[in-house]
Amino acid sequence: MPISDYLVTIGLEVHCQIKTATKMFCSCRAGFGYEPNTNVCPTCLGMPGALPVLNEYAIERTVLTGLMLGCSTPPVSKWDRKNYFYADMPKNYQTSQLDLPLCIGGEVPLYSWAFPPDCKVKAEGAVVRTVKLDHIHLEEDAAKLTHYGSYSLVDYNRGGTPLMEIVSAPDLTSPDETYAYLKSLQQILICGGISDADMEKGQMRCDVNVSLRPKGQKELGAKIEMKNINSMSAARRALIYEIARQAEELDMGIAQVQSTRRWDDDLGESIVMRTKENAHDYRYHTCPDLIPVHTAPYVEKMQQEMPELPDARQKRLMEQYGLPVADANALVADARLCAYFETAAAASKAPRKVANWLINTLPPVLAEKEVTIDDCPVTPVALAALVDVVEEGICSTNQAREVLAVMWEKPELAAVDAAASLGFKKADTGALEAVVEQVIADCPNEVARIREGNMKLINALTGQVMKRSNPKPNPKLVTELLMAKLGL
Numbered sequence: 001m002p003i004s005d006y007l008v009t010i011g012l013e014v015h016c017q018i019k020t021a022t023k024m025f026c027s028c029r030a031g032f033g034y035e036p037n038t039n040v041c042p043t044c045l046g047m048p049g050a051l052p053v054l055n056e057y058a059i060e061r062t063v064l065t066g067l068m069l070g071c072s073t074p075p076v077s078k079w080d081r082k083n084y085f086y087a088d089m090p091k092n093y094q095t096s097q098l099d100l101p102l103c104i105g106g107e108v109p110l111y112s113w114a115f116p117p118d119c120k121v122k123a124e125g126a127v128v129r130t131v132k133l134d135h136i137h138l139e140e141d142a143a144k145l146t147h148y149g150s151y152s153l154v155d156y157n158r159g160g161t162p163l164m165e166i167v168s169a170p171d172l173t174s175p176d177e178t179y180a181y182l183k184s185l186q187q188i189l190i191c192g193g194i195s196d197a198d199m200e201k202g203q204m205r206c207d208v209n210v211s212l213r214p215k216g217q218k219e220l221g222a223k224i225e226m227k228n229i230n231s232m233s234a235a236r237r238a239l240i241y242e243i244a245r246q247a248e249e250l251d252m253g254i255a256q257v258q259s260t261r262r263w264d265d266d267l268g269e270s271i272v273m274r275t276k277e278n279a280h281d282y283r284y285h286t287c288p289d290l291i292p293v294h295t296a297p298y299v300e301k302m303q304q305e306m307p308e309l310p311d312a313r314q315k316r317l318m319e320q321y322g323l324p325v326a327d328a329n330a331l332v333a334d335a336r337l338c339a340y341f342e343t344a345a346a347a348s349k350a351p352r353k354v355a356n357w358l359i360n361t362l363p364p365v366l367a368e369k370e371v372t373i374d375d376c377p378v379t380p381v382a383l384a385a386l387v388d389v390v391e392e393g394i395c396s397t398n399q400a401r402e403v404l405a406v407m408w409e410k411p412e413l414a415a416v417d418a419a420a421s422l423g424f425k426k427a428d429t430g431a432l433e434a435v436v437e438q439v440i441a442d443c444p445n446e447v448a449r450i451r452e453g454n455m456k457l458i459n460a461l462t463g464q465v466m467k468r469s470n471p472k473p474n475p476k477l478v479t480e481l482l483m484a485k486l487g488l
C-alpha cells in the first residue's frame, strides 16, 4: 500500500552541550580546541574515591531551557547512574537523571521560518504548531573517541562536560517537521544563551526514532532508532529513507523489530547495528555521591532571566521597525544577524533599509570574504551611517556597495568620507540642474516621446545626465529632477 496509508510517528532525543566555563562535576575547564587530555582531574577520569561537585550554572541553564519551553520542574530532582562499559566513560557509568529530571513536559514550537526552504508551510502566525516534550535531563558528556585503522584514541577533555538531553514525546509526523523542530529548538537554545548549538561542531547532536503503523491501528509500530545524526538536513534525509524502507518491508509482510540503525549520509542508507535495548539494560540506580537538588531557588532565579523568545522577537521587529514579515523572519532565524540589526537600526533613520542590507547585500559579501557577521569589520553603527548616506541622496544603492568595499578595507573611515573618497558627494543641485536642463534641451525627440507617455525613456535621459556629470550624482535624484523639470 502507498506510504500515505501508514501513520508515521517520530520522536527525537537531542543532546546539547551547555556553554559553561567548567565541567559538570569537577572544576576542569570545559570547551574544546585544547591539547587532548589536558583538562582532566581524578573526578572526570573516574579515579577511585574521587567525588563529584555539582556545577550550579549548568543546573540553572537547564532550568531556564525548561522555562522557555513551558516545562514544569519537580520540587526535588535527583541523579542516577547509567551503567555501561566503554572506553569513553572511565567510571563505567554516566551520571544522568532517570525518573526525577530537572524539567518535565513542555513543548517545542515549530516556527514557520524553520521549515526546510523547499517546503511550503501554510501558517497564520509564527508558530505552526507545538511538539510535546517528554522531559529534559542533565547529564555528563562522554570522552571523545577517534577511531583509526587498528586502534582508537581517546580524549577525556570532553568527558564530564555538561550535557542536556531534550527528549520529545513521539509527537512528530514527518521529516519536514523534524527539520523544523531541530531548527526551532536550536534558535531557542541560542536565544537563551544556553548553547551555540552548532550541529557541525557536535554542540547539538540528535538521535531520531521512527515507527510506522497502518492507519486505523492503535498501538505504535516497532521503533527504529538512528543515533548521532549531525545535521538537520541529514535527519530529514535519514527519515525519508527510513520511512520508505519500513513501508516497503511492511508491504512485503516483514515485521519490524525494535533496533538501532546507523545512518550513513554519504551512502544514503541505514544499516542495522543492534536490536532491542531498553532502559533496564543500563541498571540505572540513584547516585549515592550526589544529594538531590531542591529546585525552587533555581526556578525563581531563572524566571528573572527569561529572554525574549524568537516568536516574540519576530512580532516586535515588525512593530518596532515596521519590517515586512519575511524580513522579520529572516532576521529572527539568525540570532547574531538580528543582534547586529538591532544595534544598526537604533542608529539609523531607515531601519527597513538596514534590514534589507543585512538580508540581501551583506551576506554575499561576508560569504565571499569568508567572515562571519561577528567578525565583520564594518560595525553596525558604520553600516547604519552608510544606509543613511544613500537615504540622503549622496550615492545610489549600487554605488553604496563600492563604498562598503572601501569601508571594509578602511574601517576607520566614516561612511560619508568613504563615499567622498569615491567622488560621491551631496549633489550640488545648482550645477546638476544646469546639466539636466541642457540634456532636456539637447534631446527634444526623447522629451516629446516621454510626454506621450513612454516613461522608459526617462532612464535614457538619466543616463545622459550621469555621463555628463562629475562627480557622479545619485541616479535616483537625477530621475526625480528630470521629472520635476518636465512637470511630470
Ligand code: ZN
Pocket (backbone or CB within 6 Å): 023, 026, 027, 028, 039, 040, 041, 042, 043, 044, 045, 160
Ligand atoms: Zn575534572
Ligand code: MN
Pocket (backbone or CB within 6 Å): 015, 139, 165
Ligand atoms: Mn543521554
